[in-house]
Structure formats: C-alpha cells, structure tokens
Amino acid sequence: MMNLSRSVALISLFLLPLLSFSFSVDNPTDRRVLVLLDDLSLKSSHSIFFNNLKSRGFDLDFKLADDSKLALQRYGQYLFDGLIIFAPSTERLGGSLDSKSIADFVDSGRDLILSADTSASDLIRGIATECGVDFDEDSSAMVIDHTSFSVSDVDGDHTLIAADDLVKSDVILGKAKIEAPVLFRGVAHSLNPTNNLVFKVLSASPSAYSANPSSKLSSPPQLTGSAISLVSVMQARNNARVVISGSLQLFSDRSGVQKAGSQNQYEKSGNEQFVTELSKWVFHERGHLKAGSLVHHRVGETDEPAIYRIKDDLEFSVEIYEWSGKSWEPYVANDVQVQFYMMSPYVLKTLSADKKGLFHTSFKVPDVYGVFQFKVEYEKLGYTTLSLSKQIPVRPYRHNEYERFIPTAYPYYGACFTTMAGFFVFSFVYLYHK
Amino acid sequence: MVKSTTKDAQDLFHSLRSTYVATPTNLKIIDLYVCFAVFTALIQVAYMALVGSFPFNSFLSGVLSCIGTAVLAVCLRIQVNKENKEFKDLAPERAFADFVLCNLVLHLVIINFLG
Numbered sequence: 202m203m204n205l206s207r208s209v210a211l212i213s214l215f216l217l218p219l220l221s222f223s224f225s226v227d228n229p230t231d232r233r234v235l236v237l238l239d240d241l242s243l244k245s246s247h248s249i250f251f252n253n254l255k256s257r258g259f260d261l262d263f264k265l266a267d268d269s270k271l272a273l274q275r276y277g278q279y280l281f282d283g284l285i286i287f288a289p290s291t292e293r294l295g296g297s298l299d300s301k302s303i304a305d306f307v308d309s310g311r312d313l314i315l316s317a318d319t320s321a322s323d324l325i326r327g328i329a330t331e332c333g334v335d336f337d338e339d340s341s342a343m344v345i346d347h348t349s350f351s352v353s354d355v356d357g358d359h360t361l362i363a364a365d366d367l368v369k370s371d372v373i374l375g376k377a378k379i380e381a382p383v384l385f386r387g388v389a390h391s392l393n394p395t396n397n398l399v400f401k402v403l404s405a406s407p408s409a410y411s412a413n414p415s416s417k418l419s420s421p422p423q424l425t426g427s428a429i430s431l432v433s434v435m436q437a438r439n440n441a442r443v444v445i446s447g448s449l450q451l452f453s454d455r456s457g458v459q460k461a462g463s464q465n466q467y468e469k470s471g472n473e474q475f476v477t478e479l480s481k482w483v484f485h486e487r488g489h490l491k492a493g494s495l496v497h498h499r500v501g502e503t504d505e506p507a508i509y510r511i512k513d514d515l516e517f518s519v520e521i522y523e524w525s526g527k528s529w530e531p532y533v534a535n536d537v538q539v540q541f542y543m544m545s546p547y548v549l550k551t552l553s554a555d556k557k558g559l560f561h562t563s564f565k566v567p568d569v570y571g572v573f574q575f576k577v578e579y580e581k582l583g584y585t586t587l588s589l590s591k592q593i594p595v596r597p598y599r600h601n602e603y604e605r606f607i608p609t610a611y612p613y614y615g616a617c618f619t620t621m622a623g624f625f626v627f628s629f630v631y632l633y634h635k
Numbered sequence: 636m637v638k639s640t641t642k643d644a645q646d647l648f649h650s651l652r653s654t655y656v657a658t659p660t661n662l663k664i665i666d667l668y669v670c671f672a673v674f675t676a677l678i679q680v681a682y683m684a685l686v687g688s689f690p691f692n693s694f695l696s697g698v699l700s701c702i703g704t705a706v707l708a709v710c711l712r713i714q715v716n717k718e719n720k721e722f723k724d725l726a727p728e729r730a731f732a733d734f735v736l737c738n739l740v741l742h743l744v745i746i747n748f749l750g
Contacts, residue, residue: 610690610750612682613697616675617749620700621742623675627668627708628735631661 224282224485229524231282231312231484234259235273237266237298239288247287249454253477259283259484271296273306282311283484287449289318289325300327307332312442312483318387318449319343332435333396334445337389337411337424344389344429344447346409351384352459358414361386363460364431365471366404372488372583373402373434375478381467382460383475387448389429398435400582402444402479405429432479440585442483452476486526488584493520495575495591500563509566509595510602518561519552519577519589531558540576541567542590570597665712669705676701692750700745707737 224231234254238244244251244263255261262281264271266288273279274297284306293299307313317325317336326336343360350359363382367374383403389411392399404427411424432451435443446452451472459466481487498505500514509515517539522529537560541548547567552560572594579587606614679697688694714722714730722730 607690607693607750609686610693613679613690613693614749616679616697617700617742617745620672620675620704623668623671624704624738624742627664628731631664631731634660634664 223279226491229485229489229491230258230526232258232260233281234261234283234285234484235281236261236263236285237271237288237291237294238263239266239291241265243287243449247453249473250452250476250480253473254480257481257486265295266291267293267295269295271298273298273302279306279309279311283313284311285314286325286328287316287452289316289449290320290322292322292324294324300324300331303328304331307437307441307443308439310439310441312485314444314446314480314483316446316449316452317390318447321388329390329445332443332445333393333399334390334430334433334435335393336447337391339411339413341413341415342388342411342422342424343414344385344387344405344409344411344431345414346406348408348461349382349406350461351382352461360414362405362409363470364403364405365460366406366427367475368400368402368582370583372581373479373482374475375481375487377474379471379474379478381469381471383451383471384455385431385448386450387431387446389424389431390433390445390447391424391428392430392433396435398437399433400435401430401432402434403430403432403475405431434479434483436583436585438586440489442485444479444483481526482583485524487524489524490532490579490585490587491522491524491529492577492587492589493522495519495577495589497575497591497593507594509593511566511568511570511595511597513566514563515566516561516563517552517575518559520558521560521579521587522558531556533558534581536581537577537579540578541573542576543569543571543573546576547573566595570595659717662712662716665708665715669708669712672701672705672708676705690750692748696745696749699748700742703741703745704738707734707741710734 223233236251241263251261266286271294273281273284284303286303288294303313313332315325315328315332317329319341321336321340329336344362345359346362347359349362349364351361351363353361362385364385365379365382367379367383385403389405389409392401407426409426409429410422411429412418412422431448432444432446435445437443453472455470455472495517496505496519497515497517499509500516519537519539521532521537523532524530533554533556535551535554537552537554539550539552539562540546541564547569548564550562550564552562554560572592575589575591575593577587577589676698679694679701683694711730711734713719714725714733715727716722
C-alpha cells in the first residue's frame with residue numbers, strides 16, 4: 202500500500218511540469234514556439250530577437266522549414282503554442298506541414314508570426330491570404346520610398362525605408378513611445394477592406410509605392426501610399442493573433458537610423474523595441490482579457506432572481522481581468538457597455554469600473570415583457586474580444602400589482618361618494634321638513 | 636310678429652314661475668335633489684371630455700350613480716304628487732321606502748363597478 206501511493210506521488214511529480222508546457226485558460230501566454238527558418242544563419246543574424254524571446258521564458262525550437270520530420274500535432278495534441286515562420290523563399294514545408302495545417306493551427310487559437318521578404322514564395326503568400334493580407338502580385342516588387350528612406354541605404358535605390366507611421370495602440374506597441382523610425386526593406390502588402398479582423402500596425406508613408414527597383418516603371422504602380430501596409434496584424438474571432446511582416450530584415454539586429462530629410466539621427470533604430478513589443482502582444486503577454494460571470498440582482502437583494510418584472514430596479518456587474526504576463530490584474534477602462542437586449546438593445550449602459558476589476562451599473566427594466574439577454578460585447582483594438590450573455594425573462598404585472606386607486610379617476614370616486622352623501626341628506630330633509 | 640313672440644315667451648315664463656311657486660315643499664325638495672344629481676353628472680362628463688375616458692368603468696360608475704339616483708328621485712316625485720291620479724292609492728311612505736331600497740341597491744352596484 203505504501204509503495205503504491207509513493208510511486209503514484211513520484212509519477213505525478215514528474216507529470217506536473219508537463220502540465221505547464223502549454224498555454225491554458227489560466228495562463229494564456231504561449232510557452233513552446235516552433236521557429237521555421239530557411240537558413241540557419243538567421244539564428245545569428247536575428248539573435249537579439251530570439252534571445253529576447255528566450256529571456257522572457259519561451260521555449261524556442263529552431264528547425265529548417267523543409268525538415269521532413271516537422272509536425273505541429275502528435276496524436277491530436279498540438280506540440281507548440283506559437284509558430285514563427287522566417288522562411289520567405291520556401292516553396293514547400295517539410296513533414297506534415299502545409300498551408301492547411303497552418304490554417305488549422307491558427308483556428309485552434311494558437312499564434313503565428315509570418316514574415317515575407319523580397320523573394321516571397323507562393324506558399325507564404327497563400328498563408329498570408331488566408332489571414333486577409335494580400336502581398337503584391339509582382340514577385341520582384343519592393344517598397345520604394347523616395348522621401349522616407351534611410352540615409353544608410355547602401356544600394357541607393359531607396360528600398361531601405363525608415364517608417365514611423367505606427368498604429369496608436371498602447372496594448373500592441375507598449376506604453377513607451379517608439380522614438381526612432383523602424384527600418385524596413387521588403388515587399389508591400391495590402392489589406393482586404395472588407396475584413397474587419399486585420400489592421401495595419403506599420404504603414405508606409407504617403408509617398409511610398411511598390412515596384413521593381415531595378416527596372417523602369419512601365420505603368421503606374423498598383424500599391425501606393427498609405428494603402429501599403431508594412432506590418433499587419435490579425436486577431437481572429439477565437440483570439441488567435443497573427444503578425445504578418447513584409448520584411449525579414451525588420452527582425453534582424455540592426456542599429457543606427459537616420460531618416461532622409463529629417464535632422465534626427467538615432468543610434469538605435471526603433472526595430473528592437475518594435476518587434477519586442479509586438480511579440481509580447483502576439484504571444485498573449487499583453488492585451489488578454491478574461492471575464493467572470495455576469496451577476497445581476499434586484500436592488501436590495503443579493504440572489505439572482507429567475508424572472509424580473511417590468512419596471513424593476515436591478516443592479517448588474519461583471520468582473521474583467523487583464524493578463525499582465527505573469528498574473529491576472531484588474532482591468533480598468535471606461536468603455537465597457539452592457540445591453541439589455543431582445544432583438545435590439547432596450548437599455549445600453551456604460552459600466553463604471555472600480556479599481557478591483559468589478560464593472561457595475563444599475564438600471565430600470567423597461568416597460569416591455571419578454572425574454573431578454575444581458576449582453577457584454579467588448580471589442581477594443583488589440584484586446585481579446587469579450588462576448589458574454591445571460592438570458593433572463595421579464596414578466597408583466599400580476600393582477601394585484603397594479604396601483605390600487607387610479608389618480609385620474611379621483612373625480613369619479615368623489616362624485617359617487619358625494620351622490621351617496623346627497624341621498625342621505627335628502628332623505629333626512631324630505632322626512633323631517635316641516 | 637317678433638314683439639308678440641317675445642311677449643308670449645315672457646308670459647309663458649311668468650306663468651310657469653307662478654305655478655311652480657305654488658307646488659308643495661316636498662316636491663320642491665325632490666326637484667332640488669334631481670338638479671344636484673344631474674349637475675354632478677354634467678361635471679363628470681365635462682371632466683371626461685377634458686382628460687379622456689381612461690378608467691372608463693370609473694366614469695360610467697360615477698355618471699350612472701348620479702343619473703340613477705336622479706331617475707329614482709323622479710319616480711318618487713311622480714308617486715308622491717297628490718295631483719297625480721294614477722298613484723292616488725299609493726301611500727307616500729311606501730313610495731319613499733321603495734326609493735330608499737332602490738338607492739341602496741344602486742349604490743352597492745356602483746361601488747362595486749367603481750374599481
């Protein structure tokens with residue numbers, strides 16, 4: 202008996218570390234990341250980025266993109282939480298990976314960083330199109346900008362551009378402002394305008410265009426100006442996050458940038474800060490929200506009733522927490538709203554937050570009966586979407602809940618009683634008059 | 636022509652008035668009561684025209700209590716009037732007792748319908 206329990210304890214001790222080997226609901230930051238490279242020298246040329254990831258606790262697994270033993274799943278379980286594809290020229294991925302398996306990977310809620318470069322293959326373009334991002338069809342085109350290029354551009358064809366048109370979001374790019382411009386050298390992509398899940402993180406300046414730098418332009422370029430996105434991001438409906446970049450050099454170790462036409466010279470480009478903050482967002486170290494259940498009750502009570510009556514006063518509250526990378530912190534915002542919804546919102550109120558992550562409000566049930574839902578639909582740029590609802594019926598007045606005396610009818614009440622009094626007085630007078 | 640009609644109207648009015656003064660006091664008391672009841676009913680109708688007929692049952696109850704008691708008073712007057720040959724044999728106490736009982740029933744129904 203003693204031996205059995207001891208061995209069970211030992212075995213569970215060994216198994217326990219395995220439980221922390223993937224992201225979970227309580228710990229949404231990714232753990233194991235597969236990095237696919239088409240050239241192992243990227244490990245050293247992009248060492249700052251990879252070392253930064255390792256120092257934050259990620260398990261990086263470097264593999265060549267056409268390694269025949271590649272697998273994302275084994276026996277139905279995913280082996281990795283995140284995928285970085287720095288293999289822009291790979292035509293076919295090895296092992297069991299292909300465009301569909303990567304799409305399934307994102308569908309399961311896992312994150313992806315995809316980078317193309319000047320020689321983006323059809324496979325990479327296909328994966329990007331699945332996420333709503335369209336690379337320039339011309340395979341030899343690069344982004345050229347004759348006013349925002351970096352003066353350290355050695356080729357002189359203004360393809361190394363210094364971009365500073367970043368998305369305004371503290372969640373995605375961190376609270377600290379990225380002062381220096383970000384160096385970029387690669388292909389342009391545009392976003393499908395009907396897709397509302399994808400948005401630009403780094404856009405090109407209005408003077409940029411996408412064309413082959415070594416040949417003369419024969420016709421006006423298709424992609425121009427701010428429609429060109431250099432780095433885009435997609436947050437899927439299951440909260441998987443995808444970063445798509447047009448340049449692999451963006452992630453590399455690089456320093457020193459001066460934008461042409463500006464006096465500021467920066468010793469360090471904004472690249473390192475940019476990709477660090479972006480990777481924090483992609484791998485769910487930031488901007489991940491969790492909501493507790495919706496709580497509602499009548500004013501003055503604590504239990505949740507099974508049914509409300511019209512014109513009841515009720516109080517509603519929900520707890521929302523934000524993952525800080527290590528722990529759940531209370532979320533503070535002033536734009537979370539609740540709807541009291543039946544086919545359309547009858548009541549829409551903004552919840553007021555206290556510092557402990559409790560959002561609450563109180564309102565009166567409308568004068569309509571039926572089956573309503575409390576709905577909290579929160580979609581803020583860069584944060585996970587919260588979509589909560591709870592159903593509750595509302596009944597009309599019972600026959601004994603109406604007001605006893607109707608104020609408009611007081612004259613009629615008065616008239617009836619006056620008539621009775623008049624009859625009483627009349628009978629006395631009639632009988633006893635002289 | 637006109638002058639004669641106005642003179643006729645004035646004569647009519649005067650003759651009515653003089654005849655009325657000669658009626659017995661108890662009949663005059665009944666007439667006063669009827670006027671009071673009809674007046675109360677008219678006030679209620681005017682109020683309903685202003686505000687609308689929302690608690691219609693209360694309106695009907697109020698108006699019918701006044702009209703009902705007026706009708707019963709008119710019946711009493713007919714039965715008690717000595718000049719009325721039809722009710723010569725009816726004792727005025729009996730007529731008054733009928734009046735009181737009918738009014739009781741009327742007011743019971745009215746209070747029930749008042750809501």
